[in-house]
Amino acid sequence: MKILVPIKRVVDYNVKVRAKTDGSDVDIANVKMSVNPFDEIAVEEAVRLKEAGKAEEIIVLTIGPEKAQEQLRTAMAIGADRGIHVVTDDNVEPLSVAKALKHFVEKEQPNLIIMGKQAIDGDYNQTGQMLAALLGWPQATFASKVELNGDSAHVTREIDGGLETLKIALPGIITTDLRLNEPRYAKLPDIMKAKKKPLDSFTPADIGVDFTNRLQILKVNDPPVRQGGVKVGSIDELIDKLKNEAKVI
Amino acid sequence: MSILVIAEHDNQTIKPSTLSTITAARKIDSDVHLLVAGHNMDGALAQAANIHGIMKVLKAEHSGLEHALAENLSRVICDLADHYTHILAPATTFGKNVMPRVAALLDTQQISDITAVIDGDTFERPIYGGQAIATVKSSDTKKIVTVRSTMFDAVTPEGGNAPTEEVTAHADFDKTAFISLEESKSDRPELTSAGIVVSGGRGVGSGDDFTKLIEPLADKLGAAVGASRAAVDAGYVPNDYQVGQTGKIVAPDLYMAIGISGAIQHLAGMKDSKVIVAINKDEDAPIFQVADYGLVADLFETVPELMQKL
Ligand SMILES: Cc1cc2nc3c(=O)[nH]c(=O)nc-3n(C[C@H](O)[C@H](O)[C@H](O)COP(=O)(O)OP(=O)(O)OC[C@H]3O[C@@H](n4cnc5c(N)ncnc54)[C@H](O)[C@@H]3O)c2cc1C
Ligand SMILES: Nc1ncnc2c1ncn2[C@@H]1O[C@H](COP(=O)(O)O)[C@@H](O)[C@H]1O
Numbered sequence: 001m002k003i004l005v006p007i008k009r010v011v012d013y014n015v016k017v018r019a020k021t022d023g024s025d026v027d028i029a030n031v032k033m034s035v036n037p038f039d040e041i042a043v044e045e046a047v048r049l050k051e052a053g054k055a056e057e058i059i060v061l062t063i064g065p066e067k068a069q070e071q072l073r074t075a076m077a078i079g080a081d082r083g084i085h086v087v088t089d090d091n092v093e094p095l096s097v098a099k100a101l102k103h104f105v106e107k108e109q110p111n112l113i114i115m116g117k118q119a120i121d122g123d124y125n126q127t128g129q130m131l132a133a134l135l136g137w138p139q140a141t142f143a144s145k146v147e148l149n150g151d152s153a154h155v156t157r158e159i160d161g162g163l164e165t166l167k168i169a170l171p172g173i174i175t176t177d178l179r180l181n182e183p184r185y186a187k188l189p190d191i192m193k194a195k196k197k198p199l200d201s202f203t204p205a206d207i208g209v210d211f212t213n214r215l216q217i218l219k220v221n222d223p224p225v226r227q228g229g230v231k232v233g234s235i236d237e238l239i240d241k242l243k244n245e246a247k248v249i
Numbered sequence: 250m251s252i253l254v255i256a257e258h259d260n261q262t263i264k265p266s267t268l269s270t271i272t273a274a275r276k277i278d279s280d281v282h283l284l285v286a287g288h289n290m291d292g293a294l295a296q297a298a299n300i301h302g303i304m305k306v307l308k309a310e311h312s313g314l315e316h317a318l319a320e321n322l323s324r325v326i327c328d329l330a331d332h333y334t335h336i337l338a339p340a341t342t343f344g345k346n347v348m349p350r351v352a353a354l355l356d357t358q359q360i361s362d363i364t365a366v367i368d369g370d371t372f373e374r375p376i377y378g379g380q381a382i383a384t385v386k387s388s389d390t391k392k393i394v395t396v397r398s399t400m401f402d403a404v405t406p407e408g409g410n411a412p413t414e415e416v417t418a419h420a421d422f423d424k425t426a427f428i429s430l431e432e433s434k435s436d437r438p439e440l441t442s443a444g445i446v447v448s449g450g451r452g453v454g455s456g457d458d459f460t461k462l463i464e465p466l467a468d469k470l471g472a473a474v475g476a477s478r479a480a481v482d483a484g485y486v487p488n489d490y491q492v493g494q495t496g497k498i499v500a501p502d503l504y505m506a507i508g509i510s511g512a513i514q515h516l517a518g519m520k521d522s523k524v525i526v527a528i529n530k531d532e533d534a535p536i537f538q539v540a541d542y543g544l545v546a547d548l549f550e551t552v553p554e555l556m557q558k559l
Contacts (some may be wrong), residue, residue: 026381095353120377123377126349133353159346162433168424169424169425179481221382229543230541235544246542
């Protein structure tokens with residue numbers, strides 16, 4: 001069993017982000033960057049499957065700037081075996097990411113793809129489903145539990161009405177939700193070892209996928225700010241305000 | 250221009266998210282059709298035909314559509330796509346699951362989670378967990394869109410009289426099988442459309458205290474119950490209570506955050522609420538920056554008092 005895990009370099013989830021004053025984009029100069037949290041969970045899940053003897057090889061793949069190599073190394077420190085890096089400074093949209101991933105799926109022939117449900121920068125929540133469609137593969141999105149049984153997987157999904165369990169035949173795609181697992185911290189020796197693991201780089205031209213965006217960003221603004229409210233001193237005052245001022249109860 | 254809205258339903262009833270999606274669709278054009286795809290769905294079909302502002306109901310009946318499997322439903326939608334300039338679905342786990350699949354099959358870049366319609370090509374959508382709002386213009390000939398339902402009022406579910414047309418449903422993808430649904434049953438209002446939401450966080454301390462403090466308060470107010478991710482992770486409540494960037498988006502008239510610090514990811518899911526109340530013992534908790542009424546106090550003392558005085 002070979003597992004492919006696509007990961008994205010994103011602004012760390014603890015960083016406060018603001019729009020640039022000219023409204024052209026968000027201002028993320030010099031902020032801390034990390035592996036997208038959902039992708040870290042995907043890597044962890046793959047590593048656990050390997051540790052359980054259910055997988056032999058884990059490939060991590062990213063499409064992103066030169067520095068996204070750091071995130072590939074982080075994933076390899078957690079336990080991925082090798083990395084693939086498509087180097088580009090473009091802000092690649094999910095459809096193009098999915099097409100680029102398809103190229104490598106055809107080349108590497110993984111049995112399972114585990115990826116994040118959502119990258120926390122663009123908040124698209126699309127790429128896994130798109131890749132599944134392009135490959136004609138089954139999908140199990142928003143997974144909180146995964147059980148592999150030979151050539152199929154039982155996946156429990158976090159959906160609005162509760163928990164749904166699907167069985168998908170492999171090869172297939174699983175996208176992760178937060179409760180699937182808690183990723184480990186990489187230990188120093190593993191970080192050192194990760195530096196020596198194989199990493200292949202490609203240009204967009206190498207893989208023949210057009211990265212032209214279909215969505216033009218006209219502007220990026222800060223959301224409307226809420227006017228800070230008041231502090232109330234007691235429950236009586238709170239009830240009074242809710243009844244007579246806000247009139248919501 | 251004709252617009253297709255994909256109904257979210259459980260074969261019996263049409264979900265409120267569908268009604269808001271129709272409002273978004275009508276901001277683009279009034280010729281809105283509604284696809285109801287499912288199995289043994291007389292209840293959902295009857296409701297669909299009644300919805301105000303729908304010109305036509307499309308019925309796709311197939312056992313493979315009973316559980317809205319993305320592989321089957323996307324095929325049905327793609328078979329209809331030629332007739333429509335825009336295809337919209339709610340940005341719930343239902344719409345998020347199926348629509349990107351449709352978009353990829355049609356070689357289209359989906360526009361996720363729109364919060365405003367500027368025109369037929371241009372939409373607003375939040376990015377970075379709602380920390381910024383992007384205005385995006387699509388160059389695709391067909392638009393595949395998911396809609397944040399809290400940002401659009403629901404259309405009236407009555408008063409319509411749309412004809413129903415049956416469409417052929419190809420729904421025989423055999424590599425995915427539905428196994429089970431562990432439904433979270435509750436007599437309380439549905440979280441995303443409730444008028445009042447009472448949410449508890451890690452500060453509530455245990456599942457027991459959640460049941461003793463947060464739930465009765467919600468019941469007293471006729472409210473839905475929500476939670477922060479930390480409360481879900483700690484096992485106080487099921488996952489589908491989670492409000493936030495990666496959970497449910499809510500915008501009730503009144504949102505009460507109890508023992509919730511107000512992390513960016515939580516605010517992303519509730520800061521469009523009309524009135525926000527926060528009860529937290531830490532006066533510096535970020536939740537107070539968005540709260541209309543903040544009470545710095547111990548929740549174990551104040552929540553029982555609140556309940557008693559309401
Ligand atoms: C990728 C990602 C996605 C995420 N998505 C979400 C999401 O969708 N929704 C979400 O909520 N979170 C999400 N999170 C988690 C988020 O970052 C926070 O960790 C979480 O919201 C914190 O929950 P909390 O406020 O309940 O807990 P804490 O931050 O621990 O706050 C508990 C609060 O309770 C108060 N308190 C304690 N005891 C009492 C008492 N006796 N009386 C009164 N107050 C008390 C404390 O002062 C504190 O402010 C996400 C995180 C990541 C990494
Ligand atoms: N540039 C990228 N490189 C590799 N994987 C990506 C990239 N963008 C998105 N992904 C994967 O797709 C998932 C969903 O992203 P999105 O559809 O952008 O929300 C992420 O969690 C990643 O697993």
